[in-house]
Amino acid sequence: MEVLGIRHHGPGSARNVRKFLEEMKPDIVLVEGPPDADGILQWVGKEELRPPVAILVYQPDDPKHSVFYPFAEFSAEWQAILYARQNNIPVRFMDLPAMHMLAIEKQKREALNKTEEQSEDDVISSIQSVTSGKDEVFVPKKDPISYMAEAAGFDDGEHWWEMMFEQRRNNEGIFEAVGEAMQELRTVFPGKKDRKEQLREAYMRKVIRQAEREMFTNIAVICGAWHAPALKNMPKQKDDNELLKGLPKVKTECTWVPWTYNRLSFESGYGAGIHSPGWYEHLWNYPEDDGTRWMSKVAGLFRQKQMDTSVAHVIESVRLANALAALRQMPRAGLQELNEATWSVLCNGEDMLLQLIRNELIVGNRIGSIPDDIPKPPLQVDIERAQKRLRLAVTADFKEYTLDLRKENDLERSIFLHRLQILDIDWGQKNHVGGKGTFKELWRLQWRPELSVDIVEKGTWGNTVEEAASAWIIQECKDAQTLHQVAVLLQQVIPAELSDAAEFVGQHINDMAAATNDVLELVKVIPGLAGIVRYGNVRQTDAGMILSLLSSMIARICIGLPAACVGIDEDTAISLTDDCTQIEHSIQLLKHQMFIVQWQQCLQQIAYNQHAASMLRGFAVRQLMDYRILQGDELYNIFYSSLSKAVAPADAGAWLEGFLKGSGTILLLDDNLWQTVNNWVKQLDEGNFTQLLPLLRRTFAEFSQSERRRIGEKVKSGTVGTTVKVNKDIDVERARMAIPVVMQLLGYN
């Protein structure tokens, strides 16, 4: 038996494994991986199964908890399996089966949930009893390999491993060397032997013993380097069996799913994410490259992006990379040196361009593919389950549902449908519903077979609708360019009750709001948010997050708006006045003392700023008057000065328009206002009056016909409004007696 200790997804390891197997000619290959998936190994070697792909092990009753085992072409495991399939010898996975792994995790979660109410001591002890059967030993937080790297003078374990094992050209006895190194580490850090690790290694030995019992003589074992010593020195069989007795189990299913290099660079089933799949693919394909081919690739990419890159550039960067390697006393330039050379020579020190290389070359954008006849993906399973649970029939005909959101089942249906909508799986269409109240929704559902394709496509975003919708929204949010787009996303996400995503989107809005210099953009977002805060309660959503968002945005608007009113043309002024009206409504709607105070201060600044657009000044004065901040002589003064002779008639007209914005009725009801306007008109001499007449006409033209008629009548009757005289001699006692009757007459009872 030979044990080949490798690093997951290491191209050097993969090459060594391949070479070793070809020389060794084993009669069975055992690979670290979930034995649950033994059944689907038969697909490996088929033309349509192209890496990067992953084995997905999921619980059919709870797809949220699943494990991915990704493979790239340069994964040692993939090469080993491929070798076995091509040579028609048996290949088996030998890690602790996922059905046990998932069950143990489930127990852990349950224990955590259960103990939340208990005292802290209990929590610790019960977690320990689940996670470790024996005494807890010191567990190093760092990857143990990094200690070796440190001893060798490297700052990071991965870099050291790459230099030592992956880029090496002379590979004789390399697996023995790895084995010995790991043996040494394991004696220094026994700590990594927590219960799960022990179980995994025990199971691996069990599979090996099983193979031996089946009379295989030439066994090749491919496992993570760390486990190699544990498999070579077999302890007593009895101990292992003891350890593996009575493990919990859950039902699992496996399938192949396409994978991407991008996802490969995240942490995954092996707990070993890699940072640079594209670079590894390069190393796998061109082990002899001294950086020249890589730099040519980089130059090619730059040329594709319309950046001039000459051959001389490539020469210089290869030279610099090699000089750096020499300075660091390394035999050849690694990715780090090549990147630094690229940064300095090709990018002129700009990190932005290096990011491009990272995305396109170092990580790469390769997507794997899988044959069509492979079993169903979990997102589909989750959707079907939700359909059954919520009793939403899948039909080819239209079917309408009127949902009453006060009922729990209907609320859940609505949430589910909103989430599908977010994912662009447009099964349901939300229609406008008549009548009052915000608790009703009308949906029209029709299933189309093409939707399954959308589901498969969106499956990469998550295994449940909730997860996928959250991830999708978050991605959309990252891609969004304008504040408006993000605000729309927030409005989508609230009815879908995705609290994590909502929080993310909220944070994003906040960030964008801070970064934008365009107050006008902020202003447009406010009404929608205010609406959510005011009316969102039907959906039992927590409005607190949005409220805090609003408070910071309103603060920003109140600081920035006065400056935004300066130096704008008439059209912008008109639309900004409309927006301000909206804000005024929103602030009235929110009824929050702090907002009102800030808003009033902002209005005051606008009202007194001579450079601000006239219409907005008029608007601000009017609002301040309504708040009773501007009254009496001060109001007259500002009114007269804004409409005085020296002011250009166009400005004066705009001011009055802002002042009287949409409030003909108030002119009739409020005698103060009437008097102010009336006095002003009366003091105009004939010339000015004629001059201003067209502007005034435009202002009054916006009022409704009946308002205008009544204003006309009021002017004609000559009374300067009905002056209410306050009689100080009221008999309070007698007046109070009349109140109930008046209330009844007004319908307040």
Next chain:
Amino acid sequence: MSNVLRQHAEELFAQELEELQKQDSGRRPANWKLTPQSVVTYLMGGSLANGFEVSPKYIGNRKLMEIAVATLTTDRALLLYGLPGTAKSWVSEHLAAAISGDSTMIVQGTAGTAEEAIRYGWNYARLLAEGPTEKALVETPVMRAMKDGKVVRIEELTRIGADVQDTLITILSEKALPVPELNMEVQAEKGFNVIATANNRDKGVNELSSALKRRFNTVILPVPDSIEEEMDIVKRRVESYEKVMELPAEPPALQEIRRIVTIFRELRNGVTVDGKTKLKIPSGTLSTAEAISVVNNGLAMAGYFGDGVLKAGDLAAGIIGAVVKDPVQDKIVWQEYLETVVKVREDWKDVYRACRELL
């Protein structure tokens, strides 16, 4: 101690250079005083085999210094690029001191720098009297560095007019400087190279032509990564300044330095230290060098006009001066920052009050 206001790097750190040279065992590029490894050690600091401590000159990413030194071992020139106040000239001075033992070969780039300042000039009295001879030739630092195989520094390369910049192309690619008047040329000795500095914030700079750009490897010196790193720099520099200027004030408490550095970092990065709130970014650079001068300024204020102890009030004017460069836009930025960030911090009340008073 010498009475010179500011000594050259190779004089100030003569002992360190000597010690490094003594224990240096590796292979040195021709005409280099130290091996590349030792040059990096000189810049980044560290302890030598005999226990001698080399002080750090550049506090920041070691990789950048490695790239810079590796570049100088190839035949490409080095361009240090970055915001004002990110230690570009400082690094170039120390690189030249460590490599050539001489940081005085320097050309200051200005809008008025002429070709004669880079290639060679003439002593007109001699030129008229004797005609063009080698004696009438006035060497520039560039020409001298070529002859001696040393490193020459060109400060503020992008301020020099584009036509004058391009005279460097021949020097950098052919490593030769032709003198057609005398029908001769000066060929560079081994060890010659150019370190140029340029900043990327200024208006009215002359972008390098791509022909010239291609002959430089660029290293962008960033603003400090972490708040600790930046505080370390500010503290070191303020201390050395105090010594030179003999200020009557007490050395600043770490607390005050931390606050200044925090304000500068937050506004520069456009986000608060805890990462929770985004901020608008003012138009100024807010470099570490400016933080240093704000603290120095505050010390002078406290020493000569205050009670000798650095307080928020002594710093406020300096901070506002550094942040508000544009009276309209930056003022909004600063106001927002004061109201949304400074105001709510419990132990920053004095800063808030001091700044409010001045606004």
